[in-house]
Amino acid sequence: MAAGVDPQQGxxxxxxxxxxxxxxLEKREKTRxxxxxxxxxxxxxxxxxxxMIDAYDLGDEEVVRAGRFRIRMxxxxxxxxxxxxxxxxRRKTISLLDDDE
Numbered sequence: 001m002a003a004g005v006d007p008q009q010g011x012x013x014x015x016x017x018x019x020x021x022x023x024x025l026e027k028r029e030k031t032r033x034x035x036x037x038x039x040x041x042x043x044x045x046x047x048x049x050x051x052m053i054d055a056y057d058l059g060d061e062e063v064v065r066a067g068r069f070r071i072r073m074x075x076x077x078x079x080x081x082x083x084x085x086x087x088x089x090r091r092k093t094i095s096l097l098d099d100d101e
Contacts, residue, residue, distance in 0.1 A: 029096065 058064060058073040065071075 025094065028094070 053071060056064070058071070060073055060075045063070060063072045
């Protein structure tokens with residue numbers, strides 16, 4: 001007989017029986033998956049466009065038009081220090097039970 005899988009991650013987990021919360025979480029998961037797929041598709045297309053622009057070997061500060069788009073090349077020197085302060089807060093981590101963390 002196969003052992004059952006206990007979906008609780010730890011011995012201190014509480015189970016919340018709230019149909020509205022569970023439905024909202026399910027909807028969130030669907031939209032997260034759709035957004036992730038759209039982001040991946042956009043990144044793929046963006047990388048393709050960048051490679052096509054690179055083929056034109058544009059100089060620094062050169063501006064060209066392509067249809068309704070304007071492409072401007074500029075140089076940014078590296079090594080600029082960046083600093084910021086985070087605000088205090090609480091973190092909510094939402095994951096599927098079968099996700100590896």
